[in-house]
Amino acid sequence: MAIQKEIWTAAIVEGLFASNSFLSKAFNADEYVNQGKTVHIPQAGAPSGVEKNRTELPASVSKRNDTDVTFTLDEFTTNPIYIPHADTVELSYSKRESVLRNDKLKLADEVALSFIEAWSPAAGRCVETTGAEVDAYTPSATGKRKGLCKADVLTLMTKFNAENIPQEGRYLLLDAYMYSQLLADLTQSESMAFLACADAVNGIVGKLFSFNVMTRSAVALYDATKAKKAWSADGAATDLAAALAWHEQCVCRALGDVKAFESEGDPTYYGDVYSFLVRAGGRILRSDSKGVAAIVQGIPSAKA
Template sequence: MKTVRLLTSILLAAIFSMAIEVASEGFIPAALPFAILMIASLVPMPQGVLRMALQVEIWQKDVVDNLYKDNQFAQWSVNADQYVLMGKVVHIPVAGSPGTIKKNLTVFPQTAAKRADTEITYNIDTLYLLPRHVEDIEKYENSYNKRQSMVGEDQAKLIQDGMTNLLYRWAPAVANTILTEGDDAPAAISGGAGNRKKFTKKAFKDIKKKWDRADIPVQGRVCLLTADHYNDFLESLSDAERTDVGRVANLETGIVGKYLGITIMMRSTVLRYRGADNAVAVVDELAEDFAADGEDRAASLFWQKDCVERALGSVKMFDNPNQAEYFGDVYSMSLRFGGRQRRASGVYAVVEALGA
């Protein structure tokens, strides 16, 4: 193997050297670049230097590039990336109220008033992929690149959990929740026990009325249904309605339908709520002490795109190859990504009611 590498280096050095001599019209003799290239090829580079820098940069970019690939729902929101400071804090200046208007003044001068500007500041969450270890011997025993496979899977999990956390940040309080009213069906949420009321089209009608009364813009109304809620919703439609809902489906953009002017998207899970029917509260599934409860309820989310916000901070990959104490490589990742509600009246959750 070493002999082949040496012969390859000599051949490449000779080709480049002759090319340089031709390009310089003989001013630089081929022997000089040939000697330099051969010496450079024989000098041992620190292990992992070039590979690590290039790979870290590629994977970090890959996280950003694929952030919304299978989570297009997140793009139906206000992008606050430009307001992120130091990769972790969102700082948004907010203009104060406009001036007072009076008609037909007779008294002068009037008192000059300053506009009182404010600001919105909040920290975005940091998600950590805990260190992962790839033993050096696995690089040779496996028929595939285990390291690349692990990094790819971990990257996808980091993005997926980041989106789960974004939905948690958008989740409304109990005042903006609506309970399902369909027939009883076994709980589908992980850890749930007993029956839950099915999701039906009535939820769309109820939320549309609330939005109309609150002057929520008609454009940009969207919902993210759990897979079970979406299927239950379709069952509650007439044949004609079901046909109309699917007319605008576009899997490339994540849209699976539209009903009453509300764009429909789907995800395996969306939100988890817990508590009595009149006092449900959203559950943070990424919390350190999270544990499923038998009475947990699945929930779907409805919002208007200007009523929620997302913010992407820093994305980092840490790569430590050839660690003696691990007999292999160690890597980890972190993602700063979060958001908030901007207008509560534009965000509703449809929460499963407990069944009989």
């Protein structure tokens, strides 16, 4: 019987991961990553007040009481992965390079989702979608939801304007489905104006109603009561997808460098072992959560 030789291409199909360029659009607290476990953010107290045509002197003197909000840095680690010696000499592609690249991308993806959860506001800061009915698309979700439409972004702009949030520096992060729903709701001229503001270098796909729009495969997740939910939690039939809107000075990010651990030529494994670690944390900067909002899927009314 002839010896059959297996032929491998000199490449391997890699895992696919979401874009995380949105992380740069936040107050940067990276310098605090290696200074402790908890980060403190000062909160200015109320202003002293203004009186027109003051008649009583001396004016009363008051003291401003400042407070702070805190967040804890989390430690993210990959599971150690083993590369047998044979894989380093017998394969036509670099398995070590492929393994390390995929693990670092997976680590970055998990960290990004943790930031989205940390920046996701409570129910009082949620705006419901009001567009046409669409199928639920989060894991395990069933039934119908209301899609995203331009009127929802206008509602969001009005909310930010009423709270004196600066026009410059506003961002709206949409998942793949909500992005498509929004584009479908725009007229041709609106779509052209929206896309004309795209800035691929900074991850911006367009601009609408003062918001720089960005997109990734998945954004925020809420339950039926509009309580934010981690993507790692068990899915439910009533889960709601959500977009996230913020001003760049109203959310905080502290992200450390990725630290690599390696044991090459390990005598007990007869191969190489690798793993990665990164420290990261974040939160909404203001205690009143102004400058941050979520657009959560609305539920269509039951048909008679």
